[in-house]
Amino acid sequence: MRARTELTGRVIFQGEPGYEEARKNWDPHTDRYPKVFVFARRTQDVANGIRWARENDIPIRARSGRHALEGNLSQVNGGIVIDVSDMNSIRLDKKNGTVVVGTGNRVGRIANALARQGFIAPFGDSPTVGIGGITLGGGIGPLQRTIGLISDNLIELEMVDANGDIIIANERQHSDLLWASRGGGGGNFGIYTRYKFSVRRAPVRATVYRIAWPWEQFEEVLMAWQRWAPSVNTRLGSELTIGPKRGGNVMMEGLFLGSRCEAVRLLRPITSIGTPTERLIRSLPYRQAVNFLLPPDPVLTQRYSNQFSSGFGREPFPRQALKPMREFLEQVEGEDAGFFFLNWGGAVSRVAPEATAFYWRDASFYVEWNSSWTVPSEAARNIEVVRKTRRKLQPYIVGSYINVPDQGIKDSGPVYYGANYSRLRQIKAKYDPRNVFRNPQSIKPAKRD
Incomplete structure (x- = not known):
């Protein structure tokens, strides 16, 4: 049956010009052959992509910086990849010490843009990692002992859920989703389109x-x-x-x-x-x-x-x-x-x-x-x-870092998330009860009573 929703944004189907370039990731062994790539330019493009995928019953993957380190995480054979890399605005509010960024930004772009204006933005060990993914997994790096993990500085987010609805989460609304997004990993709850971080002045x-x-x-x-x-x-x-x-x-x-x-x-x-x-x-x-x-x-x-x-x-x-x-x-x-x-x-x-x-x-x-x-x-x-x-x-050792996934880990939920896994499953059941956003090591929704 033909989908009721039309794909918007920059859309590349398999076999079309630009497909092979779209398929490339930082790590060559993570290659897959999706049916279509959607390079979203606005939040509505993401919503349309999710709805189209649901109507066509094909799997969904979100992609930000192309740094997924295991197969089937940011691409999937026969599925749709919703890539947010064109959503790369940066708006710094010096007075209030905040920055709002599109989730398609790469970490180095944000760190350098803020440094030019005298502010610190946390980063890891690569400038090309996407802020969309690194934040959701925690976000470690050489500044963390001073200003915390990247996710510790996240104060608000915009996410598109499995129904294609847009959610704003902060401490006042959907605070459980904000909690889960500070280290709960990407590909679990929805596709994120915008983050708001607290920032602080950089030393000279x-x-x-x-x-x-x-x-x-x-x-x-x-x-x-x-x-x-x-x-x-x-x-x-x-x-x-x-x-x-x-x-x-x-x-x-x-x-x-x-x-x-x-x-x-x-x-x-x-x-x-x-x-x-x-x-x-x-x-x-x-x-x-x-x-x-x-x-x-x-x-x-x-x-x-x-x-x-x-x-x-x-x-x-x-x-x-x-x-x-x-x-x-x-x-x-x-x-x-x-x-x-x-x-x-x-x-x-x-x-x-x-x-x-x-x-x-x-x-x-x-x-x-x-x-x-x-x-x-x-x-x-x-x-x-x-x-x-x-x-x-x-x-x-204890645990493992979700942003450096290893699909050889069995029963990986408690290994990645420790004692927080059960709460994450409850939040997954609230925001994605049908497990639309799933991959080989994604969080499973808690069963309803």
């Missing part, structure tokens, strides 16, 4: 740093980092990456919202470890500091496919945890593969686990690891080595 200058060590010193550096990083001054964010044995090194970088002199002092317990091959500590105007931490990260020209997994460490890894890490790093290769650690605490941990949907508040650090490959025949081996490493690290 900030200190950035990058320290590198030979790969062979990763165990010594990690043991020191995980003792130091969670308790250092909360104005200091620290990311530690450990690359593969073949061609990789150990690198720590981040920023400190303070002077270079103080940063040098705070970093000394870790810069004194091993024999660093690079030691950069530099005071920059805040806008330049943002650029330093968000180097170019092309979306459509990424060569490596990846498999990720993640967790949170409540205690420092003991020595025995380093064995599976070493085994993993000896097996994987590629410029993007390895381990990534981010220090926790500060503003993140001052929020109670049940205050937002993001549950994992009391960790000492976040950890993720990934393999990478370019030849499709190597996918199975690389996926398995990541999941095998998760099994071996399980005694030392």
Whole structure:
């Protein structure tokens, strides 16, 4: 039966010009063949896309920055992809300390636009990640110990539900949806079109740093980092990456919202470890500091496919945890593969686990690891080595980060959302009782009595 609703926006059906370009994601292994892409230019385009999909009984996927890391999350064979990337307005209200952004904005665009006007916008480790998705999963990054997760700064949203109706959620109306949207993950409740964040003034200058060590010193550096990083001054964010044995090194970088002199002092317990091959500590105007931490990260020209997994460490890894890490790093290769650690605490941990949907508040650090490959025949081996490493690290981690999904995790709801999962299921049942917005690891609606 022909749908009653017409698709609006920039519409590209399979077989039409531009389809292959529309199908590309940051990670090549997430490719699927949807029936149609709708690049929404206004909220009504999103509503029309949802209604059209319901009338045609085809699956729906939302897409913002094209950074979904698993298959069937932002694309689906034979379905409709409603892409909000053309909805990228930014309206800063300096007087009230808020910014309203379209969910198609990429994180780097917002961070740089606000930095030019003297304000802080939180960001992660890539400028091209979409604000639409990163916010819903929590939104971690080097500023989180000072200003909280990206989602902690979310104060209002606009969302289109499964009926194609537009909902505004804030603390006064639909506050349960606002709660769920602060860490409950994308693709669960509806398609989001606009966010309002609280923002704060940026310092005139900030200190950035990058320290590198030979790969062979990763165990010594990690043991020191995980003792130091969670308790250092909360104005200091620290990311530690450990690359593969073949061609990789150990690198720590981040920023400190303070002077270079103080940063040098705070970093000394870790810069004194091993024999660093690079030691950069530099005071920059805040806008330049943002650029330093968000180097170019092309979306459509990424060569490596990846498999990720993640967790949170409540205690420092003991020595025995380093064995599976070493085994993993000896097996994987590629410029993007390895381990990534981010220090926790500060503003993140001052929020109670049940205050937002993001549950994992009391960790000492976040950890993720990934393999990478370019030849499709190597996918199975690389996926398995990541999941095998998760099994071996399980005694030392809790939970997992929904924005770094791993479809090898069974019964994933409590793993991603902890004790908040049951409440999320209730909210899912309220806003999407027929489970229209679903994917392989989406939240299942609670059963009605």
